[in-house]
Amino acid sequence: MANKRLLIISPYFPPVNAADMQRVRMSLPYFKALGWEAEVIMVHETYVDMVKDTLLLKAIPNEIAIHKVKALPKKWTSKFGLGSIALRSLWYIRRKGNQLLKDKNFDLIYFSTTQFPVCILGPYWKRRFNIPYIIDMQDPWHSEYYQFKPKKERPKKYWFSYRLNKYLEPKALKDADGLISVSKAYIDTIHERYPILKEKPTSIITFGAFEPDFDIAKSAEYDSPMIYNQDDELKHLVYVGRGGNDMSLSLNLLFNAFAQGLKNEPILFNQLKMHFIGTSYAPKGKGIKTVAPLAAQMGLADYIQEHTDRIGFYESIKYLQNAHGLIIIGSEQASYTASKLYPYILANKPLLSIFHQESSAYKILSKCQAGQVIDITQGSAAVYQTFRSYIEDVFSSKQPLINWEAFKPFNASYLTAKQTAVFEQVINLYKQTRL
The missing domain is CATH 3.40.50.2000 (Glycogen Phosphorylase B;)
Structure with a gap:
């Protein structure tokens, strides 16, 4: 036939x-x-x-x-x-x-x-x-x-x-x-x-989830150097994806938890830096920052770096593979899903995600047990507790115990x-x- x-x-x-x-x-x-x-x-x-x-x-x-x-x-x-x-x-x-x-x-x-x-x-x-x-x-x-x-x-x-x-x-x-x-x-x-x-x-x-992408990324060579120094003694946390005003609720939860950590345990949290990469769809050099201004308002300008320029798909996987920890932020809308969700899971790194509880991304991450998941409706105390647990995973290089059987349908x-x-x-x- x-x-x-x-x-x-x-x-x-x-x-x-x-x-x-x-x-x-x-x-x-x-x-x-x-x-x-x-x-x-x-x-x-x-x-x-x-x-x-x-x-x-x-x-x-x-x-x-x-x-x-x-x-x-x-x-x-x-x-x-x-x-x-x-x-x-x-x-x-x-x-x-x-x-x-x-x-x-x-x-x-x-x-x-x-x-x-x-x-x-x-x-x-x-x-x-x-x-x-x-x-x-x-x-x-x-x-x-x-x-x-x-x-x-x-x-x-x-x-x-x-x-x-x-x-x-x-x-x-x-x-x-x-x-x-x-x-x-x-x-x-x-x-x-x-x-x-x-x-x-x-x-x-x-x-x-397209696993061959990780083999392609591993074998590739890139002209541009890493945005951050891999050889310093800091722990680098990476998000690759768009920014925007609809992400502000997730970012506020994340940054409030970070600020609380700096206040409670300054020695530990001073060893962290967050990198938000490819946050704008604008042409190179013309993107308007939407993440860094929120960080600055909370006194976190020294800990948060935003790079608006988009990067290549496989270069983004390279960042996921080399980060000490990964972060995914989601929109305040329940209908939002993240196009790069599966590469984050396949990277098998300490992972923190913030999504609306009714979003498909939240449900998939929870079902597959792919790291720490925060619901945007949670109170600050619960958010900080989850964030603090994630930071422990980062410092101990603890991989999430992903349920790969549950991941198969994706x-x-x-x-x-x-x-x-x-x-x-x-x-x-x-x-x-x-x-």
Whole structure:
């Protein structure tokens, strides 16, 4: 029986180091064995001003057809306030998609990206080529979250993006044939807005753990030196990931515990330094710090270093491998999940995480017993007790006793099978409705 054909739309793709391409990147090695031949449409990396990591290409099977398209140059479109890769590449993705869907017999279209405006091609292609499509909700698309926040806390160009998303989301989602999401909360919101989608196949699938990445990282050589001195006598605690105002609650809990530790046991806590790396999506050298100002307000400027520039994916794994302890901070939103969650676990280092108790990340970390977990609703005394226990683990180099059996369902191969199960449901249901 011939494999089914899958067309994946992922504007960001290796060598671009973007969080929203990780699901596809980690799934591609397993699709064929599960009965699917995948092809990918991406935007050529020369049109993307994000960090590139050529090592990411090592994980892509050679037989996968990757179609690179152009985008309008940002230096032109930024004059009109349009920097979004989705908007700059939409026409080119549409043209390439038209060509591929006309020339080949694809069974399904899969939008796996947070560049959501490209998803409006789903209903267009469905009408033109009679092919169903799935949208992967890795983040909220249209959100009311910032509507009630002060203007200074809103993202740049919020006025435009809010209205664009509110207009495009229903056009793309109402006709979708299936949904995949990292968070049940995202799906619940979509079902509330568009009840018709309750009848369509849906699955909550987190990002996967891709163990080959650690072998690639270990064998790689990097030009840039470590941000901190590995040979000093300090204990270096590392977080690699974005910052932002929605992280302030987690950061306040963390920094308050640190400040209390300095007061209670200054000799011990003076040996610690925290490094927050890659906290901004802005181009190199243009990121605005969101972590360091909070640390300074609490008198911790000498202990907290923030590096806004993004780093390569495998370089981030290098930092996880070489740190004395790891920290993951989460958003105040229950729907938030961390794209780098599994590399933190696979690093098998003393680990402290701060998440909303209802978040998938909190539940996964707790289930796998992957270090110390703090719920953002906990009181300061409980937070400090957990933080102090974590510091003991750091100084004793105690690895967490991870439940690897509980971790198995989060491996990329297992989660790719969950995706293809949804694919099968979608195309079978679509055929039934066309009879």
